[in-house]
Every structure is written in structure tokens, then in C-alpha cells.
Amino acid sequence: MHLDRPFTGQGLTPERRSLRREEVFSSLDRALRIAGERGARFVLVAGDLFEARHVRERTLARLAEALDATGLPVLIAPGNHDALVAGSPYLVRPWPRNVHVFGPDPTPLRLDNVTIWGAGLVSGRDRRERLQGFQAPRDGTRHLFLLHGSASGGGEATTRRVAPFSPADVRDARLSYLALGHLHRFLVLSRRDGDVVGAYPGPPESISFSMANANHGVLWGTMGATGAVQLELIAVGHRRHRSLVLDVTAATDPDAVADLILQRVPADEAARDLYRITLVGRAPAEAADRQEIERALLDRFFAVRIRSLAR
Ligand SMILES: [Mn+2]
The missing domain is CATH 3.30.110 (Translation Initiation Factor IF3)
Structure with missing residues (x-):
């Protein structure tokens, strides 16, 4: 999401810069409204929800209120812009009871017949591989993993890579779905047979020229009886x-x-x-x-x- 991103250097007047901050927030509202209307079982946020260096308390209060209002379980795995550093808003301010923020190590949260794993980054340059050696237990539930991390072959610069993982890590993890954040565009990771194994939605609102002409939004996911995941990319942004x-x-x-x-x-x-x-x-x-x-x-x-x- 990148709430309270400053938007400098984009040719915006100061008034329009604050309008853009408002629109980023509004795209979150749009996403949460869609989740409610469609009867989502839970909402997954794969990090970079806000810009920790710029975020204001009133934005966080409004965010907490919006998440509370959904009534749905909201699971968050912190990213490099909202990492679990000392003093992080995730650690020091109260959040609604339906909001769950994952800690640094892969931890499960069970919701009925689904187990959602997640791990948060602890710094802007956290390169610890959260999926290496990870294997979901065979316990009769479907396993999902929420992560702000870099898929090898994602095409990003080495210096920007965080919590990297390889196709082999994903193959061995026994996951039904890997919900990903960090990449600024929509990208689906598939198995050899073509089935979806994970995806990046990209930010809901376009945040920089690095996203020029790219697809991005929020992902609506459904899981069939066999565990196969279907995805629909929904555009919720105001401008490109x-x-x-x-x-x-x-x-x-x-x-x-x-x-x-x-x-x-x-x-x-x-x-x-x-x-x-x-x-x-x-x-x-x-x-x-x-x-x-x-x-x-x-x-x-x-x-x-x-x-x-x-x-
Ligand atoms: Mn990131």
C-alpha cells in the first residue's frame, strides 16, 4: 500500500501530493469493501502497508479503524518499508482484535480448514530466507504462506532483494498458495503443470514511475476442493x-x-x-x-x- 508515501519528484504540486496520499488510502478502502461484498473469509496483506519513516499517527488510527470495520480476519506480514524494527507501529500501538501481525519467524495461524503461515521482515534489508527448509505439515488443512519476499527470477536488482526464495523452496514447502508482496507489479508464480502456486498483486495504487504501464491491484483468490487456486486481479487504483x-x-x-x-x-x-x-x-x-x-x-x-x- 505504502500509506503516507511522500510522492516527491513526481511532478506533483503540494496539494496534489496530499491528494495522492488520500487516494492511496482510498484504494485500501476500495479493496476492503470488495472483500466484504464478496464474502471473503480473510484478508492477507503481504507487507509495505505503510511507509514507517513517514507514516503519521492519524493515518495509523484511520487504518486501524478501517481494518476493524471489515470484521474479517486481517493477516499482515511486515515488509521492508514497515519492518518489525524497534518502535514499529505494529509493536507499539494497539491494533483491532481481528488484525494479526506475523513475527520474524514462520508461524502458523489456523482458520478452520486453512492454515496460514507468515513471517515479517525485521529490517529494510532483511535477506533471511524464510522458505528455505520450510515444509508444511500434513495435518488435513490447506497451507498458505504470507511473505514479503523476492522470488528468484523476479527481475529486480540484487540490492533490492529481501527474504529471497527459490523455485525449489516453493516446491518443497507443500503450500496451496504463497501470498507475496514486494514486487511493484502483478506476477503469478506457476508450477510446472501450470497450476498457480503464488502471486504478487503489486501495490493497489500506482506509487512511482517504476510501475509505469504495469498491471497491479488486489487479488481475489478462491480455492477449489482439490486445493487449486484461482486468482482474479482487481484494479482499485485511482490513477496510473x-x-x-x-x-x-x-x-x-x-x-x-x-x-x-x-x-x-x-x-x-x-x-x-x-x-x-x-x-x-x-x-x-x-x-x-x-x-x-x-x-x-x-x-x-x-x-x-x-x-x-x-x-
Ligand atoms: Mn518491499
């Missing part, structure tokens, strides 16, 4: 980040570049989404003046960042 590359060869001044951009970007998307536009081609330096172009686009765009690679 979008990035595009534009050839501005032949544009002679910033207004001409702005006109090219307005021709290219649909007006409704400009008014709603967050854009990063990279200028390429051959154009005079004064035409590619970033600030002048951004100024010319201010009225039409919710947020726009120009960067120029034009020569």
Missing part, C-alpha cells in the same frame, strides 16, 4: 503512472513541443494520470527547455515530468 518517449525533431520552441505532447496524449489520461515524457531526437536546446514545457502543460496534466535526451 505512464511513461512515453517522444521524438521532438523539428520542434523549434517549448510551445511546439507542448503541442506535440498534447497531440499524442489523450486529454482524459493527461487530466487523470501521472506522466513522464522523455524527449528524443534532434532539437535546439531552447526547444527542449524542461521547465518551459512543463509550464505550458500545467493546465492539461494532473502531473507531468519532462526529461530531455534530445540533442
Whole structure:
């Protein structure tokens, strides 16, 4: 979720930055409403629910209230942005009785015929492998695991990897489903036979240009009698980040570049989404003046960042 993320460097005015913080919260409300309407048995939150460095007490109070209002069991495995450090809100403030926060080591929580395991990260750089050597017992229940961790082959930079796990760890764990967080896009992990073994939903609300043009949302999961899991990705975000590359060869001044951009970007998307536009081609330096172009686009765009690679 990344509640109370600062959203700096995204071309947002201060007012719109606070609106974005509000929208991130609102996407959580949307997700919880869907869970209630569809009759979910429980809600799984795979970490990075808030930004521990920026989160305000009133956000946490509102979060606690929203989670309480669902009445559903809410299970949380802390991630690298909301890790179980000393003084973590998970450890020092009260949470509603229906909220369960997992500690650092894999621990089970049984809900009827399902056992949900979870483990939380203890720092922003927690690389301890929570699934290595893990094996769910054969006790007649279906086993799920909630983790903020990095799948090998997830395509992220080595420095950003947390609580990593391998396909072999997953294969040996005897899980019906692995509910994952950390990756900023929707990604399904499958077994060799094609069955779903786990998934990342990506954040409910788009939070940065790293998510430009990516699918993300919340996952509605159902489990059949055989233990096979079906997933549906539900978009709950208010706005998207979008990035595009534009050839501005032949544009002679910033207004001409702005006109090219307005021709290219649909007006409704400009008014709603967050854009990063990279200028390429051959154009005079004064035409590619970033600030002048951004100024010319201010009225039409919710947020726009120009960067120029034009020569
Ligand atoms: Mn993370």
C-alpha cells in the first residue's frame, strides 16, 4: 500500500501530493469493501502497508479503524518499508482484535480448514530466507504462506532483494498458495503443470514511475476442493503512472513541443494520470527547455515530468 508515501519528484504540486496520499488510502478502502461484498473469509496483506519513516499517527488510527470495520480476519506480514524494527507501529500501538501481525519467524495461524503461515521482515534489508527448509505439515488443512519476499527470477536488482526464495523452496514447502508482496507489479508464480502456486498483486495504487504501464491491484483468490487456486486481479487504483518517449525533431520552441505532447496524449489520461515524457531526437536546446514545457502543460496534466535526451 505504502500509506503516507511522500510522492516527491513526481511532478506533483503540494496539494496534489496530499491528494495522492488520500487516494492511496482510498484504494485500501476500495479493496476492503470488495472483500466484504464478496464474502471473503480473510484478508492477507503481504507487507509495505505503510511507509514507517513517514507514516503519521492519524493515518495509523484511520487504518486501524478501517481494518476493524471489515470484521474479517486481517493477516499482515511486515515488509521492508514497515519492518518489525524497534518502535514499529505494529509493536507499539494497539491494533483491532481481528488484525494479526506475523513475527520474524514462520508461524502458523489456523482458520478452520486453512492454515496460514507468515513471517515479517525485521529490517529494510532483511535477506533471511524464510522458505528455505520450510515444509508444511500434513495435518488435513490447506497451507498458505504470507511473505514479503523476492522470488528468484523476479527481475529486480540484487540490492533490492529481501527474504529471497527459490523455485525449489516453493516446491518443497507443500503450500496451496504463497501470498507475496514486494514486487511493484502483478506476477503469478506457476508450477510446472501450470497450476498457480503464488502471486504478487503489486501495490493497489500506482506509487512511482517504476510501475509505469504495469498491471497491479488486489487479488481475489478462491480455492477449489482439490486445493487449486484461482486468482482474479482487481484494479482499485485511482490513477496510473505512464511513461512515453517522444521524438521532438523539428520542434523549434517549448510551445511546439507542448503541442506535440498534447497531440499524442489523450486529454482524459493527461487530466487523470501521472506522466513522464522523455524527449528524443534532434532539437535546439531552447526547444527542449524542461521547465518551459512543463509550464505550458500545467493546465492539461494532473502531473507531468519532462526529461530531455534530445540533442
Ligand atoms: Mn518491499
